[in-house]
Amino acid sequence: MRLFSADEIDAALSFPALIDTLAEAFRSDGVMPPRNHYAIERPGDKGVLLVMPAWSAPSVEKGYIGTKVVSVFFGNGKRNLPGVMGAYLLMDGDTGEPLAVFDGNRLTVWRTAAASALAARYMASETASKMLMVGAGALAPFLVKAHRSVRPLTDIAIWARRPEAAEAVVEALAREGIEARAATDLEGEARTADIISCATNATEPLIHGHWLKRSAHLDLIGAFTMEMREADADALNRARVVIDSEKAIEEGGDVAVAIRDGDYSADRIAGTLSDLCRGAIPGPAEDGGITLFKSVGVSIEDLAAATAVWENSLPA
Template identity: 40%
Template sequence: MNTIQLISDSFIENNCNFKLLIDRLKDGFANPSIEVPMRHHHDYPNPPEDKDSTLLLMPAFNPGVDAGVKIVTASPNNGNYNLPAIQGTYIYLDAHKGNVKAILDGKSLTTKRTASTSALASSYLSRENASSLLMIGTGALAKNLIQAHATVRPITKVYVWGRSLEKAQAVCDELSNASYSCIAITNIEDKISEVDIISCATLSPTPIVFGKWLKEGQHLDLVGAYKKDMREADDEAVLKSSVFLDTYQGGIKESGDIVIPLNNGTLNIEDIKADLFELCTGSKKGRTSEKEITYFKSVGHALEDLVAASYFYSEFISKK
């Protein structure tokens, strides 16, 4: 019987080459063989917190090759317990024989694939000479988003904002040896109009990025706001931008950054320019001018998890 490999967060953290993972994701989104059912999204009561938690089940299949499912919980108040808001496990399978090949700790798998997906989108949507980045949010994704964006664009300056300046500084401290400078800031408005890329990964229920601050040529990368009643950018930001999604399947149904403007008439489905499947296959274009403001909304997709699990499994086996 084949041994089930246990792949830890520490292995994933120490063995991620963002360029390789971004390239693998690009190939994955261009691969018509990979099948991805709509993920299960269940909000359930969490009485001790008086706020719902969420259970996500995310399957994907590459027939005859591999398959997998991620089991994720999201508990927004976990910061009170010094725990991540999002926790999960990935079960990686042989799609031919059905045996479990590996169990991967889901936290780092999710942060690496999410950050790499944003960078993949940025490679189509941000300006090629984009050199400055504002990171809004200080959770587990922040450092990874910065590193991934810097893989596809010549980033030289990074600014980090969070509700806690101490946490923003901690993100910068982790990146003290990077090739770019990293500065913690206390006010979003001070820098948002100056940077080329704005990446936002928060659990904010209301907008914290306002269209009135945006300037020509910027790229807006929205990764948080994973529920229909949450959003990180306002309607004016939508109106000023060309809107793109990771996938239509989840993007138009799951996040308030798209659902709310669709419901109030600010955005129509036909206004959405493309998703990552269309960008990676070349059937639709990304940025078309230097002055265009691009707006990318990511809600996550099981294809990303399967591709990332395959990548880290290969790395793990090669190093045994």
């Protein structure tokens, strides 16, 4: 059984190839059982254990089984550790033989960024040139690179609560030959952005619907509990909304919170990312207006990414 480090995953994946792989996965009949959440109580802290299985459709000639195990410990920041850590196990779909274990954090940032860019490929204006990245965590540079691979971005702004964190992302992107700038005026940047991608731990809305210009595309990733929000209900009500899965209606922040509070109705959601990839729904708003994608993360994305790393690493 092989172990794939973060560096090996980086070497095996690229945008937009992974975006294409995810599009195929969302068009397939891969199996995604509900993910399980377990509360973990520890002295002075609490955490969550998530188990996310998936496997290839029976019709696939070469199938795989995969499971991601993720821990979320809210006090890890005080220990100088990531709040989210995990691993991914890939198995042969015909025999159940374990094939590889992957760095779960690295696989997650790749597949999450690819899913957001996949949605943008369908929903964002084809001429989108200005992107605002809200948040400066591990996902930020991957989201920039993913969106940049599907739209002709020429102006990329990074905003974070700590300006030095935004500067660090700008420097990291510069080392890869990508020009970006740190921003301090969140509202001003949001009012002119073609694509706004949010990956934060915010508990109150950072993006307000009345800021968004008519053709903006809003990408919401960070709010993964009902205590978190990145955009207000006005943003949802002004936009054509697509979610990565039906789970977004009942868990995670933003959409689920607005529905719970009576500020937004689930029947206004246009559909899922699978619907987009299958051509069941159109991507852009009919009037060329605002679009919004809410991601909560689905296990078929992890399986697709792990499979891509595995197959790209096999001898020719």
